[in-house]
Amino acid sequence: MDLGGPVTSYNPTKSGTFQDAVVDWALYDTLLNFDTTTGKLIPGLAKSWTTTPASATFTLKSGVTCSDGTALTPVMVAASLRYLLNPKTASSILNDVIGPGNTVRVISGPDTVTLTLAKPWPDLIAGLAHPFAGIICPSGLKDPASMQTKSAGTGAFVSSSEVPGSSYTFIRRTDYTWGSRYSSQGSGSLPRKLVLKVVTDDNTRANLIATNALQIGAFASDAWTRFKGGKDDAVTASQQSDTMLVFNETRGHPTASKAIRLAISQAIDRQLLNKVQSSATGQVLGNLSEPDYLCYDASLSSAIPGSDPGAAGKALKGVKIRIIGTNIIGSSGNSYVASALQAAGAQTSLNNMDNEAWAGDLFSGKNDWDVTILVLSNILSSPVFAGGFFVGPPPPGGENLGAVDNPAAIAAFTTATRSAGAAECGALDGFQKALLSDSDVLPLGTVPVHVVFAGGTSGGVFKGFVIPATIRVR
């Protein structure tokens, strides 16, 4: 199968990229997993779990062994979690799992592991299902640098050899019996050898599949259509990223004014944008969530202003608007936003950048932009995760990209992060309503990835990622 770029490390706590996620899923197990069909949490290394707003207790499966043969014990799992959640480890998902500035205590029992947070945080268990929260075996914890080239997990595969930046070869574990049971699972057997080949260009990827040099490939562009209806090819569409329009509300920016933000929202036809951006294979979002996310509420979409170019034109005439965008989802969506605002009379400038430069600019605090399409891969399926970009300090000290200062939203968000169940969902509704009615964000659409399974392969896809343990060869 293919990877979109080089792998950072076989150490899950050092991971940060999409390709790292796939590699971690192959080599490591997490306590819980997301089902590839329903998106719901299913047992992983833990066979059951209980939660309170500020804690979670996992009962572990027995008979799990590390790739070096060591039997995995609750003490080892606890040690791995402590390493992940230690701020000194600098895991990229620390804030997503326990919340910004929070601390955690991890205690192991005879067959359980319990995490207790200083302050409640709703994404704790979803966070522990993130591939970067893979449980590391003692050999890896003892010498984290060794995981640069050698895996130390309980996953379905073990690292075998690699040509960094080019290809990574993993071998199946024949004794792997404790894996998650996904609700839809193809027939056949797990491949003996899994070669992850770095292919950066979608047309090259398609050519490789067409000549049988590659069996599984994930496409962000429409190059996948070459395999539509193919005799031996199956295509799975999966929504990978959520996009939303974010406004820079820092003082001095035109977008600091609510009237301008509302007008920009009215100038954009979200259905048309979805067509332009993903040939209508994405879904138009009704709020910060997709329908399978925690606390999804379809009624929130009524708070989104409808397309009204006439009204937009009055407010936007002659206003200078600087747009920056990432090319990771192609540049057509960004271009559409620029042209829609231009059509409404604004003077727009558009700066399309590669994803790295775009992210660097957003988080630099340079504030050289007014409007951007934020592209988020919300692996946790959590509105709290997406909401984190609209509260707290602005960059460079925080993640509130547009320096949004919405007291009602902040209050609701704080309540949501401290409660559970219906109370949490109610607060999240209030949070999103507050953002939407103040035009602090305009939800746009999802961006799909199309995965082609050729040559008799099948597999489960979650958020655009092929889960290696679900790959089957007939």
Added chain:
Amino acid sequence: MLAAVVLLTFMIVRWVPGDPARNILGLTAGPAQVAQVRQELGLTNSIWQQFGHYISGLARGDLGRSFVNQQPIAQMIGQRLSLTAELAISALVVVLVIGFPLGILAGWLQHHGRARGFGFGVATGSSLAGALPEYITGTLLIFVFALTLRVLPVQGGPGFTGMALPALAVGLAPAAVFTRLVRNETVSVLSQEYIATAMSKRLPGIRLILRHVLPNVATSTLTLGGLLLVALLGGTVITENVFNISGLGTGIVQAIVHDDYPAVQGILLVLAVIAVVINLSVDITLGLLDPRVLSKRPS
């Protein structure tokens, strides 16, 4: 010259927008984690401290480690250089194998005023081929030989089958330029008096070409051949990406995209050294072949 390369590459990679630490951790990491990784990478030091560190490493022959995967840069270059060298040399073979026979034949026929259609064909064909950029040639070759005829793989790699298409993609355009050059040289050599003398002795055509024409054409085209090899190295960067070959070309693109400063610096430095070495060896070879180049006496 190399000192300038070292300084320039060091500065240029830092002018490219983007934050390596943010890059490694992704969009979702908190500022504290980013700050910590930035410190681990040594990016919190002043730019002059970083430069000093880089220079002192270079003096010890240490190119540093990749920001992305901590692999030593020297090891990374070692893995990738062989593929790029194989591609560049295969492409040079393409250039020579096409350029010399075709050029000399065209020149010979032109000199004798025969087969004007052939000469016209070579002129047109080489203009067309010379104008095609590598990525278009590469894509066309893939379409014909890999997807339609299915005789060669899409994926480039070591060995004849893996290198055939990439070498053609890199080599065809320079081969066209080279053919024209050889033709013109041949025509001018053929009109020299000593050739007329040789012809008057009724030497057979083949012998005349091998003994009298080829060596003279070779010396004058060798300079360009050396420059071509340097240009071929440039062509490999694009072609490697088309054929998904993990050589220095894909390496440097990957490194630039991921803000991997040490990797960009290392690869550019190695490419610069190779260019300098090739140019130098061309000059020396020329001197050995043609004493007039080195001697101060006017010839």
